[in-house]
Amino acid sequence: MPELPEVEVTRLSFASAIAGATVTAVFLGKPLRWPLGCDVALLNGQRILGVQRRGKYLLIELSQGYLLVHLGMSGSLRFAPQLPALGVHDHFEMHTTHGCLRLTDPRRFGAVVYVSSLTDPQATKLLGRLGMEPLSDAFELSRFATGLHQRKAAIKQVLLAGDLVVGVGNIYASEALFMAGIRPTQSAATLSKPKMARLHAAIRDVLARAVAKGGSTLRDFSSAQGQTGYFQLEAMVYGRAGLPCKQCGAVVKMLRQGQRSTFYCPTCQKH
DNA sequence: AGAAAATCCTGGTGGC
DNA sequence: TGCCACCAGGATTTTC
Numbered sequence: 001m002p003e004l005p006e007v008e009v010t011r012l013s014f015a016s017a018i019a020g021a022t023v024t025a026v027f028l029g030k031p032l033r034w035p036l037g038c039d040v041a042l043l044n045g046q047r048i049l050g051v052q053r054r055g056k057y058l059l060i061e062l063s064q065g066y067l068l069v070h071l072g073m074s075g076s077l078r079f080a081p082q083l084p085a086l087g088v089h090d091h092f093e094m095h096t097t098h099g100c101l102r103l104t105d106p107r108r109f110g111a112v113v114y115v116s117s118l119t120d121p122q123a124t125k126l127l128g129r130l131g132m133e134p135l136s137d138a139f140e141l142s143r144f145a146t147g148l149h150q151r152k153a154a155i156k157q158v159l160l161a162g163d164l165v166v167g168v169g170n171i172y173a174s175e176a177l178f179m180a181g182i183r184p185t186q187s188a189a190t191l192s193k194p195k196m197a198r199l200h201a202a203i204r205d206v207l208a209r210a211v212a213k214g215g216s217t218l219r220d221f222s223s224a225q226g227q228t229g230y231f232q233l234e235a236m237v238y239g240r241a242g243l244p245c246k247q248c249g250a251v252v253k254m255l256r257q258g259q260r261s262t263f264y265c266p267t268c269q270k271h
Numbered sequence: 272a273g274a275a276a277a278t279c280c281t282g283g284t285g286g287c
Numbered sequence: 288t289g290c291c292a293c294c295a296g297g298a299t300t301t302t303c
Contacts, residue, residue: 002296003296033280033297033298034298056296056297070296070297071296072281072295072296072297073281073294073295073296073297074281074282074283074295089282106281106282106283107280107281107282107283107295108280108281108282109280109281109295109296109297110296125298126298151274151275152274152275153274153275153276157275157276160296160297161275161297162296162297169295169296170295170296258275258276258277259276259277259278259294259295260294260295260296261294261295
């Protein structure tokens with residue numbers, strides 16, 4: 001399940017290598033979440049200017065427009081001069097003068113969408129409601145606190161919603177709340193000032209560390225069949241229900257919030 | 272109106 | 288061995 005760190009590690013793995021390349025051919029496999037939104041002929045001959053990231057979207061900047069790439073929950077990208085023959089789960093491939101970019105996505109929750117600009121309706125629809133970038137300077141404690149104050153839902157679900165701060169998926173939400181010592185069920189609006197500050201720092205910290213860990217495996221990214229180093233960062237609570245808390249030894253608990261599993265330590269995380 | 276909750280899509284995994 | 292419930296991210300739909 002690629003969350004922000006995995007998407008960023010993926011971006012770092014090919015952004016500089018693909019920059020400046022020219023698209024020579026595009027192959028489409030089975031339908032993804034959304035249609036490409038343009039004829040592949042429109043992409044041929046375009047120059048790739050760079051690759052940015054917004055939330056969990058990769059923005060491949062072309063001479064005319066952008067390709068928005070989302071990895072969904074099972075997608076991964078590979079970029080190499082040569083790739084093996086297409087497999088059953090390869091649903092997008094773009095040949096360029098610098099190499100071949102391929103999206104492999106068994107569950108096809110991912111997408112590659114062409115938009116003519118970042119202000120066109122389709123781009124606005126996908127990117128318009130995204131919250132602050134947690135690793136950027138724009139993620140200020142004051143803005144985070146203001147947003148939390150107007151949300152009555154459980155803090156875990158506010159983090160997951162992505163309209164206040166992006167990129168915190170199910171796993172890192174549990175981890176960040178553990179780091180900050182906050183019970184996932186507490187209403188966001190009722191968090192004390194110190195808790196908000198701890199959570200703000202914890203989100204930055206856990207995501208930045210995950211990017212750094214993923215980055216440590218970047219060297220063998222292409223030979224590692226697209227592994228992103230996702231499991232490099234050991235979880236403190238996620239997936240550890242019934243096991244002792246690594247910090248205090250109490251039994252880690254699991255609960256359901258909005259059809260999603262949440263993990264927490266009842267001793268370390270208080271209301 | 273706006274926030275919150277439910278639903279849907281897909282295929283790999285694990286339990287039985 | 289095969290069946291089937293379960294899980295996941297996020298847009299969309301429904302409910303409150």
